[in-house]
Amino acid sequence: MQTDTRVQLNDVSYTYEEQAQPALSGVSAVIQPGEFVAVLGHNGSGKSTLAKLLNALYIPTEGNVLVCGYDTREEKLVWEIRQRAGMIFQNPDNQIVATVVKEDVAFGLENLGVPTEEMLPRIESSLSAVRMSKYADTAPHMLSGGQKQRVAIAGILAMEPSVIIADEATAMLDPSGRKEVLETIRTLNRLKGITVIWITHFMEEAAQADRVLVITDGRIRLSGTPAEVFDRVDEMREMHLDVPHMTALAAELRAAGMPLKSGILTVEELVEEVERLCPLKSAT
Amino acid sequence: MSIEVSHLTHCYSEGSALRTVALNDVSFRIEDGEFIGIIGHTGSGKSTLVQHLNGLLKPSSGQVLVDGEDLNGEHVNRRALRQRIGLVFQYPEYQLFEETVAKDIAFGPKNQGLSADEIAERVRYAMDCVHLNYEKYAERSPFELSGGQMRRVAIAGVLAMRPSVLILDEPTAGLDPRGRDKILTMLEELHAREHVTIIMVSHSMDDMARLADRLIVMSEGKIVADGLPREIFAREDMMTSIGLDVPAAARLCAQLRTKGYDLPADLFRPEELKEQVLRLWKEGSAC
Amino acid sequence: MLNNITMGQYYPVDSKVHRLDPRIKLILTIVFIVAVFMAKTFAGYALILGFVWMTSRLANVPFRMLMRGLKPLRLIIILTFLLNLFFTQGDTVWIEFWVIRITKEGFMQAAFYSLRLAFLVVGTSLLTLTTSPVALSDGIEILLTPLKKIHFPAHELAMMMTIALRFIPTLLEETDKIMKAQMARGADFESGNLLSRAKAMVPLLVPLFVSAFRRAGDLAMAMESRCYHGGEGRTRLRVLKITRNDWIACGAMAVLLGLIILEGIIL
Numbered sequence: 007m008q009t010d011t012r013v014q015l016n017d018v019s020y021t022y023e024e025q026a027q028p029a030l031s032g033v034s035a036v037i038q039p040g041e042f043v044a045v046l047g048h049n050g051s052g053k054s055t056l057a058k059l060l061n062a063l064y065i066p067t068e069g070n071v072l073v074c075g076y077d078t079r080e081e082k083l084v085w086e087i088r089q090r091a092g093m094i095f096q097n098p099d100n101q102i103v104a105t106v107v108k109e110d111v112a113f114g115l116e117n118l119g120v121p122t123e124e125m126l127p128r129i130e131s132s133l134s135a136v137r138m139s140k141y142a143d144t145a146p147h148m149l150s151g152g153q154k155q156r157v158a159i160a161g162i163l164a165m166e167p168s169v170i171i172a173d174e175a176t177a178m179l180d181p182s183g184r185k186e187v188l189e190t191i192r193t194l195n196r197l198k199g200i201t202v203i204w205i206t207h208f209m210e211e212a213a214q215a216d217r218v219l220v221i222t223d224g225r226i227r228l229s230g231t232p233a234e235v236f237d238r239v240d241e242m243r244e245m246h247l248d249v250p251h252m253t254a255l256a257a258e259l260r261a262a263g264m265p266l267k268s269g270i271l272t273v274e275e276l277v278e279e280v281e282r283l284c285p286l287k288s289a290t
Numbered sequence: 291m292s293i294e295v296s297h298l299t300h301c302y303s304e305g306s307a308l309r310t311v312a313l314n315d316v317s318f319r320i321e322d323g324e325f326i327g328i329i330g331h332t333g334s335g336k337s338t339l340v341q342h343l344n345g346l347l348k349p350s351s352g353q354v355l356v357d358g359e360d361l362n363g364e365h366v367n368r369r370a371l372r373q374r375i376g377l378v379f380q381y382p383e384y385q386l387f388e389e390t391v392a393k394d395i396a397f398g399p400k401n402q403g404l405s406a407d408e409i410a411e412r413v414r415y416a417m418d419c420v421h422l423n424y425e426k427y428a429e430r431s432p433f434e435l436s437g438g439q440m441r442r443v444a445i446a447g448v449l450a451m452r453p454s455v456l457i458l459d460e461p462t463a464g465l466d467p468r469g470r471d472k473i474l475t476m477l478e479e480l481h482a483r484e485h486v487t488i489i490m491v492s493h494s495m496d497d498m499a500r501l502a503d504r505l506i507v508m509s510e511g512k513i514v515a516d517g518l519p520r521e522i523f524a525r526e527d528m529m530t531s532i533g534l535d536v537p538a539a540a541r542l543c544a545q546l547r548t549k550g551y552d553l554p555a556d557l558f559r560p561e562e563l564k565e566q567v568l569r570l571w572k573e574g575s576a577c
Numbered sequence: 578m579l580n581n582i583t584m585g586q587y588y589p590v591d592s593k594v595h596r597l598d599p600r601i602k603l604i605l606t607i608v609f610i611v612a613v614f615m616a617k618t619f620a621g622y623a624l625i626l627g628f629v630w631m632t633s634r635l636a637n638v639p640f641r642m643l644m645r646g647l648k649p650l651r652l653i654i655i656l657t658f659l660l661n662l663f664f665t666q667g668d669t670v671w672i673e674f675w676v677i678r679i680t681k682e683g684f685m686q687a688a689f690y691s692l693r694l695a696f697l698v699v700g701t702s703l704l705t706l707t708t709s710p711v712a713l714s715d716g717i718e719i720l721l722t723p724l725k726k727i728h729f730p731a732h733e734l735a736m737m738m739t740i741a742l743r744f745i746p747t748l749l750e751e752t753d754k755i756m757k758a759q760m761a762r763g764a765d766f767e768s769g770n771l772l773s774r775a776k777a778m779v780p781l782l783v784p785l786f787v788s789a790f791r792r793a794g795d796l797a798m799a800m801e802s803r804c805y806h807g808g809e810g811r812t813r814l815r816v817l818k819i820t821r822n823d824w825i826a827c828g829a830m831a832v833l834l835g836l837i838i839l840e841g842i843i844l
Binding site for chain 2: 048049050150177178180181182183207209246247248250251252254255258259262264273274276277280281283284285286
C-alpha cells in the first residue's frame with residue numbers, strides 16, 4: 007500500500023448541505039506520482055471543493071477519493087491522509103498558527119506526535135528547502151505575503167508529504183510573491199518528486215504545469231498538456247478563462263492565414279515561429 | 291478637477307529608530323479626465339501615495355493641491371474635498387457592514403448630508419455604474435454575494451458620493467478572470483461616459499496596457515518614470531531592473547527587434563503586434 | 578504603521594532571569610506574593626525591595642521599566658494610603674487638627690497597604706517583563722495539566738492564548754485599514770457626543786467581526802488539514818527543562834520567605 011502514491015478520483019460528486027446543485031459531479035482523474043497538475047477554473051467552478059476532497063476535509067457524497075491508496079471515506083485513516091497530502095490555502099495570514107516562524111513549521115509535527123529531538127532537524131531542512139532559514143525566529147506578521155506562503159509550505163514539507171495541494175495559494179500575492187511561491191513549489195516537485203496539485207485561475211501558472219485540468223460547473227471539461235489545452239482558445243474564452251497572450255495572438259495569426267505550429271505558449275516560441283516563416287532578408 | 295502633488299515626502303514612525311521613508315520628494319500633476327496607472331513593486335510607496343491624494347495621511351513635507359487648494363491647509367474643509375476624490379482600498383469588500391446592499395452604498399451620501407430622495411437616486415446611479423441590477427440586489431445582504439459582486443458593491447459605495455476623481459488600489463486583486471474583466475469594463479465605461487478621472491494602482495501590466503493613458507512608475511518611494519504606456523513599456527530594461535514586467539506583446543516586439551526585424555519600438559498591444567507580424571510575413575513571402 | 582507594536586510588556590533582552598523556566602517563574606511569583614503579604618515590618622519590606630532590585634539587575638530590566646508598571650495604579654495606591662491614614666483607629670496620636678487625626682497606627686497601616694499593593698504590581702511586572710507571552714502560555718498550560726483530570730481545558734486555553742497573540746497584529750492592521758476606508762467614505766470617528774461616537778463605530782466593528790470570523794473559519798480548516806486534533810498525543814517543540822539556575826532562583830526565594838517569617842517572629 008505504501009508504494010502507491012497516486013491520487014485517484016473515481017466518479018466523485020460532492021453536494022454542499024442545503025444545496026440542490028452538486029459542486030462537483032462525476033469527476034474522475036488519476037494523478038501520477040511526481041506529476042505537476044494544474045487545475046484551472048473560475049470562482050465557483052468547483053475547484054476549491056476538489057482541493058478539500060483530496061485532503062479529507064470533505065468526504066465525497068458519491069464515488070471515492072484515494073490518496074496514496076487510502077480511501078478518504080474511512081474515518082480512521084484521516085490523519086494518515088492529511089500527513090501524506092498537505093494543503094496550502096489562499097490567505098497567507100489565516101493559516102499560520104504560531105507567533106514565531108519555526109514554531110509554526112513545528113505545528114504539524116507536534117500534531118503528529120513526532121519526538122522533540124527529531125523536530126529541529128526536520129524544521130531546519132524544510133525551512134532551508136523554501137529558502138526561509140534566516141527567518142526561523144521571526145514573527146509571521148513581519149513577513150511579506152510570499153514569505154508567509156513559503157512558511158506554510160515549509161510547515162507541510164516538515165510532515166514529509168507525497169502530495170502538496172495548493173488551493174489558489176498565489177491569488178492574494180503580488181507578481182513577485184507569486185513567482186517566488188510557484189518557483190519554490192516547482193523546485194520541490196523536481197528535486198523531491200513531490201506530486202503537486204496546483205489549483206489556480208492564473209493561466210500563466212497553469213502554463214508551467216505538466217498537465218492542466220479545466221473545471222467548469224463541477225465537471226472536468228478539458229484535460230491535457232498546457233499546449234493542448236490553451237490551443238482551444240475559443241473554448242477557454244467561453245468558460246471565462248484566460249489563455250496566454252502569445253497563444254491567443256498565435257491563434258489570431260493562424261486565423262489570418264499564417265501557418266504557425268500549434269501549442270505556442272511563450273514569447274520565445276512565437277519568435278522562433280516568426281523567424282521560421284518570415285526569414286530576414288539580410289540573413290539570406 | 292486637477293491634483294498637483296509637489297515635493298511630497300512621507301516618513302513612517304517619524305522620530306524613532308524605525309523611521310522609514312515611504313515617499314521621497316514626489317511631484318506630478320494630474321489633469322481632469324485622465325486615466326492614470328500607478329505601477330511599482332510592493333513597498334514602492336504606491337499605497338502611501340494614494341492615501342495622500344485623499345488626505346488620509348499628512349505629508350512629512352510637501353503639498354497636495356486640489357484645484358490649487360492645499361489639501362492639508364488650515365482652513366480647508368478636508369471632508370468636503372475628500373468626497374470629491376473617491377478612494378477605493380485594496381479588497382474593499384472587507385469594509386461592507388450594512389444589512390442590505392442599498393444601505394451600504396448609501397453610507398457615503400448619508401455622511402455627505404444629502405436628502406433621502408437624493409440618496410436613493412445616488413444609490414441607483416452607483417449600482418447602475420457597477421452593473422448591479424437594482425431590483426435584484428438592492429435589498430439583498432452584501433454578505434451573500436460572490437467575491438466579485440461584493441467588490442462592485444464596495445466600489446458603488448464610493449461612486450455614490452459622485453467623486454470627480456476615483457482612485458483605486460489594486461481593484462482586481464484576488465479576482466478570477468471573469469470578475470476582473472467586469473471591473474475593468476466598468477472602469478472603462480466610467481471614464482468614457484461619466485468623464486471621471488481615474489487613478490488606478492495595479493500590479494497587472496495587462497490591465498494597465500488595456501486601460502491607462504498615462505503611467506507613473508514608482509520604485510523605493512520615488513517616481514522613476516512618468517509617461518505614455520508605449521514609452522514606458524518600450525523600456526524593458528528599466529522595468530526589469532525595478533522588479534516589474536512589461537506586457538507579453540511588448541516583450542515580443544523587443545525580441546523581434548533584437549533579431550533584426552524592422553518594427554516600431556513602442557508596440558505593446560496584441561492587435562498592433564498581429565498587424566505587424568502579418569506584414570512581416572506577407573513581405574517575406576513576397577520575395 | 579502598526580507593524581511594530583510590542584506584545585504585552587515583554588522586555589526582549591537575554592538574561593538569566595529571562596531564561597528561567599516559565600513554570601518556575603509562575604510559581605515563584607505566587608510565592609513572592611505570599612511573602613509580600615507576610616511582611617509585617619519595614620525591615621521586611623526593605624528585604625523585598627532589595628530582592629526586587631537584585632532581580633531587575635539580574636534581568637537587565639531597567640528599574641524605571643518596573644516603576645512604569647505602577648503608573649496606571651498611582652491613583653489607587655495614593656487613595657489606599659490616604660484612606661488608611663485618615664480612617665484607621667489608633668492610640669498614638671501624631672497630629673490632631675480639626676477633623677483630621679493622624680495616628681502612628683494609621684500611618685503604619687497606610688504605608689503597609691500601599692507598599693503591599695505596589696509590590697504586587699512590581700512582582701507580577703517582573704514576570705511579564707522577563708517572560709514572553711508564548712512562554713507564559715506554555716508554562717500555564719503545563720501547570721494546569723493536572724486539572725485535566727477534572728476536565729479543565731488546559732491545552733485549549735493555551736492554544737487560544739497563542740492564536741490570540743498571533744492575530745493581534747493582524748487585526749490591528751486590519752482595524753487601521755477599515756477605519757481609513759470608512760473615513761474615505763466620509764465617516765467621522767472623532768467628533769460628536771458619546772452616543773454618536775458609539776454609533777460611528779458600527780461601520781468599523783461589523784467588518785472587523787466579519788473578518789475575524791472568516792479568519793477563524795480559515796484557520797480552523799488549515800489547522801485540521803495539518804492534523805490538529807487537540808492536545809492528545811501531541812508532542813512539543815519547546816520542552817521546558819529545569820536547570821541549575823531555576824534551583825538557585827527557588828533557593829533565593831526560599832531565603833527571602835524565610836527571612837520575612839523570621840523577622841516577623843523576632844520583631
